[in-house]
Amino acid sequence: MKVSAETVAALCGKFEAVLPHLDERQRRLYLGAEAQALGHGGITAVATAAGVSTVTVSRGLHQLRGGPSVLGRQRAPGGGRKPLTTTDPGLQAALDSLIEPTELGDPASVLRWTTASLRDLAEQLTATGHPVGATTVGKLLHQMGYSLQAAAQTRSGGNHPDRDAQFRHIHAAVNAFLTDGQPVISVDAKKKEAIGNYQRPGRTWRPKGIPIEVDDHAFPADTDLITPYGIYDLGKDSGWVNVGTDRNTAAFAVESIRRWWYDRGHLDHPRAAALLITADAGGPNGVLFHTWRWQLAALAREMDIPITVCHFPPGTSKWNKVEHRLFSRITCAWRGIPLTSHEVAVKAIASAHTRTGLVVQAELDTHRYPTGQNPAPWQVAALPLSRDAFHGDWNYTLHPAPEPQRTPPRRTDPAATAWLSDPALTGMPRQELDSLVELVADDWQWLADRDLTRRTGQPRQRPSAHGIGQLEHHIRVLAAVLRARRVATTVLITEILGCHRTYLNRCADGAAELLARHDIYIAPVEGPKARTRAQLQARIDAAQQHQDGQ
Structure with a gap:
């Protein structure tokens, strides 16, 4: 049965009102439905009224009569523009390298001093040959398992073995x-x-609109x-x-x-x-x-x-x-x-x-x-x-114990001091040795204050209340002279003086520094060092015999 002209005119008005609001697939299905309702001659009449090909109407009618199932989408799989991860295979790897550098604070990382916002990431990726927008970067980050997170205070310093x-x-x-x-x-x-x-x-909690007013900044x-x-x-x-x-x-x-x-x-x-x-x-x-x-x-x-x-x-x-x-x-x-x-x-x-x-x-x-x-x-x-x-x-x-009292400075045996002060060992008369002791007597406090400043980085806040050691000044100078002369081993000297070797060396180092401060040089003697008291006494006796022979 031929479709009347009045029906075609009615279809024209209907299509002009509805078709502009439908997409391609929806228009095709709608035209097929109208042709099916008209029966014989409906395909030609609908195509004429809509201004499309009869093939388009036939495809729509075919889909309605048992063609492909409802897609739930406008285009069949494979249609439209491909994802950027497909057209640009290196995009995801480049984004991952920007977000999580291989080394924290790496100078080669382009975002070392940049906040890694979506816009910053998109700009950096575009500059490195991966054109992308901020919205796409956000979608990719979520697909890669990233999310916005604040720093968590869970690190507790070095893990001591005990x-x-x-x-x-x-x-x-x-x-x-x-x-x-x-x-x-x-x-x-x-x-x-x-x-x-x-x-x-x-x-x-405050009345609405009346917060506590405070200073906008403070001077430290x-x-x-x-x-x-x-x-x-x-x-x-x-x-x-x-x-x-x-x-x-x-x-x-x-x-x-x-x-x-x-x-x-x-x-x-x-x-x-x-x-x-x-x-x-x-x-x-x-x-x-x-x-x-x-x-x-x-x-x-x-x-x-x-x-x-x-x-x-x-x-x-x-x-x-x-x-x-x-x-x-x-x-x-x-x-x-x-x-x-x-x-x-x-x-x-x-x-x-x-x-x-x-x-x-x-x-x-x-x-x-x-x-x-x-x-x-x-x-x-x-x-x-x-x-x-x-x-x-x-x-x-x-433990609760009485307040300890300071032990008096160590007093060396006068006989031992006099023996070690022999001119044959010191290379100078006893009066000259006493002069050296008086020369550096006022410098010991300066040395103690300087060492304290080196250790702590700050000068002494008040005068020292506990002195600068337990050895007398003349013993320190004598130890420095004997060590510079190389007449006896340090072990023998400490045995004679009755003090600890490490402490004596430290005192001798200080005395030697003070002597050098006054441009005093002690020349060493030739021959091996004395290792026993007998060898030391033999050196003294040899010097005395040499002096008597002259």
């Missing part, structure tokens, strides 16, 4: 003390905080800093914080423990017979500072109980209980609050608490703690300290 064993040792010591009812405290200094109307991290030179030193009592779940306004020194650390003991410790532990302290391996309360142990020995003497110290291995300070039992609560207590004064800081610290019953006390410490307050070598040697069998440098006990 790290786990020390943790077990600390655990056993803490359990033993707590089982016996003895106090165990964890100590450390929190990071310095600025006092002033400065912005602090965190947020607080004019900033007043505080150092909170925390003592956390493991047995009582209580904290005590000494808020210092001066330097964080070993004296400040021990004074904080002293204040805790006299303010809270002796009340919380009236029957205490010992005290265990867990501390970091670094800082003023670290394992390398004699001042820390020296100050603790004085505190043990005051408290009249032994003080045991267990240091955490290097790089593991975050495991110290005071860090996450006390300091974390202090950080929450003053978040978003400007520390405008010392009083505000102290009150904010004292407000820290937990639902499990943590109570914190804080006290302001305005005392001065100058540096350079180091013990003398003889004081270090006299410390009442006993070291544990396992890592005695990390685990030790300071």
Whole structure:
């Protein structure tokens, strides 16, 4: 049956309204459906009305009558533009090399100093011959398993081989003390905080639109800093914080423990017979500072109980209980609050608490703690300290003992000194040797101060209170002269003087440097060195016979 002209005209209006909104496949299927509805002659009528080929209408009709299944897409597989990873096989490898360089901080990496944003990555890839857009870079990164991530603080420094064993040792010591009812405290200094109307991290509840107004910046030179030193009592779940306004020194650390003991410790532990302290391996309360142990020995003497110290291995300070039992609560207590004064800081610290019953006390410490307050070598040697069998440098006990008195300087046997000062050995009259001793007598303090500056990088803050050694000045000069003359071995000289060889060599080095400072040169003698007292006496006798013969 032939399709009427009125039907074709109606189809023309319908197609003009609908076909522009359909894609290629949808138009083909729609035209096929209309032709199927018209029956015989429908293909020609629809093709005429739509202005397309009858082949297009026939294909649409065929697909409707059982052709290929519904695709769910506009084009069959393989149609359209190929992915960039197919047309540019090296794109993914180039992107991976930019995101994850083979060496961290590699100077050859083009993004060494560039933030690796999608736009930056797209620009770098395009510049290296891989044209790509930022959106495509984002899709590729997700396909490669990348995502935006912040840095995670999980690295804990060097892994000491005895790290786990020390943790077990600390655990056993803490359990033993707590089982016996003895106090165990964890100590450390929190990071310095600025006092002033400065912005602090965190947020607080405020009326909407009325935030706390703070200064937009601070000048470091004019900033007043505080150092909170925390003592956390493991047995009582209580904290005590000494808020210092001066330097964080070993004296400040021990004074904080002293204040805790006299303010809270002796009340919380009236029957205490010992005290265990867990501390970091670094800082003023670290394992390398004699001042820390020296100050603790004085505190043990005051408290009249032994003080045991267990240091955490290097790089593991975050495991110290005071860090996450006390300091974390202090950080929450003053978040978003400007520390405008010392009083505000102290009150904010004292407000820290937990639902499990943590109570914190804080006290302001305005005392001065100058540096350079180091013990003398003889004081270090006299410390009442006993070291544990396992890592005695990390685990030790300071016993309450009377304050040691300085031993007098070593006095060498006058007869031995007179024998070694014989002109046959020194190569000069005794009066000339005495003149050399007087010449360098005022230079020993200069030498000691210079050596201290070399070791610490800072000049001495106050005059030395413990001298510069235990050997007399004339013995040092005599040792330097004999060593320069090469008349006897160092072993024989130390045997005659009754001192240690290493210490004598160090003293002789200093004396030789002072003599050279005054342009004094000691010439060596010929012949082998004397190794015994008899050989040394034979040299003296030979020189005396030679002098008598003349």
